[in-house]
Structure formats: C-alpha cells, structure tokens
Amino acid sequence: MRVCFIVSLLILASPLALAESTEEIYNRACQVCHATGVANAPKVHDAEAWKPRLDKGMDALLGSIKNGLNAMPPGGMCPDCTDEQYKALIKFMSSPKSE
Numbered sequence: 001m002r003v004c005f006i007v008s009l010l011i012l013a014s015p016l017a018l019a020e021s022t023e024e025i026y027n028r029a030c031q032v033c034h035a036t037g038v039a040n041a042p043k044v045h046d047a048e049a050w051k052p053r054l055d056k057g058m059d060a061l062l063g064s065i066k067n068g069l070n071a072m073p074p075g076g077m078c079p080d081c082t083d084e085q086y087k088a089l090i091k092f093m094s095s096p097k098s099e
Contacts, residue, residue, distance in 0.1 A: 022088040029078035034093055039071035042093070050094035061090055 020028070026044070033041040042049035053061060065086050068074040075081070081089070 022085070022092045025078060025081065025085060026089055026092055029076060029081070030089060030093065032077060033072070041072065044093045045095065045097040047094060047096050054090075054094055058087060058090070062086055 026034075031044070033039065034044045037043045037049075042053060053064075062083060065072070065076050066074060076086075078085070078089075
C-alpha cells in the first residue's frame with residue numbers, strides 16, 4: 001500500500017518537475033524569430049517595439065498567437081502552450097532585459 005502511494009505521488013508530481021520555465025519555452029519556441037526580429041517580429045526585451053502591440057490588450061495578442069499573424073503560424077512555434085504560458089511569454093519578451 002505504501003509503495004503504491006509513493007509511486008502514485010511520483011507519477012502525479014512528474015509533470016511539475018518537468019515543467020519548462022518561461023525562458024526555456026522562449027528558447028525552444030520563440031527565439032527563432034523574436035531574437036532577431038525575423039519577418040518584423042518584435043524583438044525580445046525591446047519594450048518600444050512591443051508597446052503598440054501591448055496597447056491592443058492581452059486578448060488581442062493572444063488572438064494573434066492562436067490564429068497566427070503575418071509569418072507567425074497559428075500557435076507560433078508552441079502549439080502546445082496554454083494561454084497562461086502565452087501570457088507569460090508575452091510579458092517576458094516585452095519586458096526590458098533584467099540585469
């Protein structure tokens with residue numbers, strides 16, 4: 001019984017242990033375009049470039065990601081990301097680089 005409980009706990013906890021940080025998701029899925037501004041993608045940590053997009057609101061930005069925009073395909077390069085992950089990625093990319 002005790003072994004069963006421990007195994008169940010490990011199985012349930014394993015997705016949490018494997019969860020990617022926002023920066024890891026950015027490196028895996030977003031940096032391909034946002035690091036250099038490919039096809040007019042706003043560059044990471046360029047708050048000035050992100051401002052007009054942020055002014056449209058988070059819902060509009062989420063819609064652009066989910067539906068695709070210009071050269072960005074629907075879901076960007078992270079079709080398995082959740083809305084919360086997309087929001088965290090937007091905040092990460094649109095914020096000035098922390099020292």
